[in-house]
Every structure is written in C-alpha cells, then in structure tokens.
Amino acid sequence: MSVAVNKAGAVLHTFILTASIVLLLVCPACKRPELFREAKFQIGTVVTLSAYGSDQAAIHEAFVRAFAEVERLGALMGNDPSSDVSRINDAAAGTAVTISPETAALIATALDLSLKSQGAFDISFAPVGKLWDYKAQPFVVPDKETVAASLKNVGYKNLTLNGSSVIKTRDGLAIGLGAIAKGYIIDSCVEVMRASGIEDGIVDAGGDIRVFGKKGNRNWVAAVRHPRDTSGLLMSFPLSPGEACATSGDYERFAIAGDGKRYHHIIDPRSGYPADNFISVTVIGTSAMIADARATAFFVMGLEQTKEFLRQTPDCEVILIDQQMRCYASSSLKKRIQLIDKSLLIEWF
Numbered sequence: 001m002s003v004a005v006n007k008a009g010a011v012l013h014t015f016i017l018t019a020s021i022v023l024l025l026v027c028p029a030c031k032r033p034e035l036f037r038e039a040k041f042q043i044g045t046v047v048t049l050s051a052y053g054s055d056q057a058a059i060h061e062a063f064v065r066a067f068a069e070v071e072r073l074g075a076l077m078g079n080d081p082s083s084d085v086s087r088i089n090d091a092a093a094g095t096a097v098t099i100s101p102e103t104a105a106l107i108a109t110a111l112d113l114s115l116k117s118q119g120a121f122d123i124s125f126a127p128v129g130k131l132w133d134y135k136a137q138p139f140v141v142p143d144k145e146t147v148a149a150s151l152k153n154v155g156y157k158n159l160t161l162n163g164s165s166v167i168k169t170r171d172g173l174a175i176g177l178g179a180i181a182k183g184y185i186i187d188s189c190v191e192v193m194r195a196s197g198i199e200d201g202i203v204d205a206g207g208d209i210r211v212f213g214k215k216g217n218r219n220w221v222a223a224v225r226h227p228r229d230t231s232g233l234l235m236s237f238p239l240s241p242g243e244a245c246a247t248s249g250d251y252e253r254f255a256i257a258g259d260g261k262r263y264h265h266i267i268d269p270r271s272g273y274p275a276d277n278f279i280s281v282t283v284i285g286t287s288a289m290i291a292d293a294r295a296t297a298f299f300v301m302g303l304e305q306t307k308e309f310l311r312q313t314p315d316c317e318v319i320l321i322d323q324q325m326r327c328y329a330s331s332s333l334k335k336r337i338q339l340i341d342k343s344l345l346i347e348w349f
C-alpha cells in the first residue's frame with residue numbers, strides 16, 4: 001500500500017516537474033521579468049527602447065515595430081527631399097501643399113506655442129538657422145547684415161495651416177521641426193509598444209524620454225546632465241507611469257568661435273542669434289511632444305517669461321539652469337528631486 005502511495009507520489013512529482021518545464025518552454029511570460037534594451041541611430045540621434053518583461057521574443061517584435069515607426073515619421077518630418085517639411089520649403093508662396101495629418105497636427109501645436117511664447121518658439125526659424133553651421137571648420141559667425149536679411153523670411157504668421165494644407169506667404173519661408181518632432185515620435189513609439197502588448201518601458205530619443213508602466217514595483221528614474229560636464233549628472237527624479245521629460249541644452253550642438261564665445265543651436269527667432277538666457281532647460285509633463293517643444297521655447301524665453309507662462313499654463317514642471325549655473329525649479333518637484341551634485345543650489349518657484 002505504502003509502495004503504491006510512494007509510486008503515485010513519484011508519478012505526481014514527475015508530472016509537476018514535467019509540467020513546469022513545459023510551462024517554462026511554452027510560457028515565456030511566466031519567467032522572471034528583466035530589462036531588455038535595444039538602440040539604433042535614427043532621426044539624427046540615438047533612439048533607445050527599453051522594456052521590462054519576460055517575453056523576450058514579443059519585446060523584440062515590439063522594438064522592431066517601434067523602430068519602424070521612428071523611420072516612418074522621420075521620413076515625413078525630417079529633411080529628406082520628399083518629406084512634408086521639404087515639400088513645404090520647396091513650395092512657392094501662395095501654393096497649397098497637402099501634408100500628412102500627423103505633420104499637420106504637429107505644425108498646429110507648433111503654431112499654438114509660437115503664439116503663446118510670443119514668437120520665441122518658431123518652426124520658421126530655419127532661414128536664419130541654416131546660417132549657423134556648427135560643423136564648419138573653421139566655424140564662422142555669420143555677419144550681422146546676413147542675419148538681418150534672413151530674418152525677413154522668418155515668422156510663423158507667414159504660414160497658414162488649413163486642415164492638412166499649408167500655405168506660405170513668402171517664397172523664402174522655410175521650416176524645421178527639430179524642436180518638436182522628436183517628442184512627437186517618442187509619443188508615437190510609446191503607443192506602438194503598448195499596442196504590441198508591452199506594459200512597462202521607456203522610449204528615449206537623444207535623452208528626451210517618455211516612460212510607461214513601471215520597472216517592477218518601482219517608478220522609472222530620469223536624470224539631468226551637468227551642462228558643462230556632460231558625463232556627470234546633476235540630479236535624478238522618478239517619473240510616474242506615462243510621464244515624459246525633455247531637455248534642451250546649449251551643449252548639444254555648438255561651436256566655440258575665435259573669441260572664445262559659445263554659439264549653439266537654439267536660436268532666438270527675433271534676433272537671429274543663439275538664445276543666451278539658459279544653458280539647460282528640462283520640462284516634465286505628460287506628453288513628450290509638448291515637453292520637447294516647451295523646453296526649446298522656455299530656453300529662448302528666459303526666466304521671467306517662463307514663470308509667467310507656467311502661471312497661465314501650470315500643466316508641466318521645469319528645471320532651468322542659467323549661465324551662472326543657478327538652478328530654478330518648480331516647487332512641486334521638491335519632493336522627488338534627488339540631488340547628485342550637492343554643490344547645486346536650487347531656487348524653487
């Protein structure tokens with residue numbers, strides 16, 4: 001009798017073992033979750049996708065789809081000859097250019113921010129932007145007359161958007177979506193990864209990020225780089241599920257001229273020269289597109305105008321660093337910022 005029990009027990013034990021091996025083989029989701037990450041150079045920057053989960057094959061498949069989405073949107077919103085942007089730039093004044101609904105939505109958001117930032121944010125900065133060639137050897141500061149002449153073609157009011165149709169009122173008007181498209185693409189990638197069944201992850205394009213879900217029972221954590229020692233970090237903070245964080249910095253694309261002055265890629269469209277209020281601006285909010293665009297806008301607007309904007313539109317948080325390394329941050333961030341560089345003093349507002 002007892003032998004029979006032992007035998008039955010052994011049989012049961014073998015069955016459970018076999019079942020669990022089979023389960024592990026057929027149910028990768030039953031494995032312990034881990035962090036998977038893949039990176040690619042796309043849209044002029046490094047796009048890094050992360051997911052926390054256990055089904056490696058499904059995660060890889062989601063990454064493939066998200067990278068394809070970056071490629072697709074980059075072809076519409078970048079400077080390829082057939083992109084929406086190039087077709088607008090090549091068009092003559094008065095000719096209606098039909099663009100994709102996605103680029104149209106992006107341009108609508110950009111025009112709205114131009115209005116709210118009193119022209120500090122302006123996708124039609126491009127005619128003056130192209131005078132600043134940071135890669136040229138040697139780097140040459142454009143002369144004042146050339147800058148002033150190109151400003152005649154700058155001005156978002158010379159661009160009309162009607163549904164998915166764009167009309168310029170000046171032949172020389174040209175746009176560039178470098179300050180906002182990255183954020184839009186990040187948001188789209190998050191949607192693609194979620195639609196592919198990934199619940200927890202990060203989409204990072206050149207340091208601008210949006211998170212979704214969590215890493216286990218912990219929130220994802222973001223950090224702000226030291227603008228003058230970009231291998232160092234100033235502070236870190238957790239991001240709630242769905243939050244985005246974008247930084248505009250004068251250290252991302254710049255050249256040092258013969259006089260030792262730094263000239264960088266964020267242009268004040270009213271003067272035609274690089275904005276010199278801040279050296280780093282971080283915006284935290286629920287949309288990567290809005291965070292990206294506002295980081296550039298606030299960079300140009302400076303402290304007082306940014307504070308006024310936030311009083312009117314208190315739906316994002318900021319970390320602003322000026323030329324003297326003084327830091328100003330939204331007081332609502334006080335509870336979650338962890339200082340890494342202890343020498344940094346923050347003025348909360």
Ligand code: AMP
Nearest residue numbers: 120121122123178179248265266267296
């Ligand atoms: P970001 O790194 O998001 O601040 O974007 C900077 C990029 O936006 C630059 O490299 C330009 O392509 C573009 N840009 C520069 N100045 C402006 C501006 N005032 N408004 C809109 N786009 C700008």
Ligand code: MG
Nearest residue numbers: 179292293296
């Ligand atoms: Mg931006």
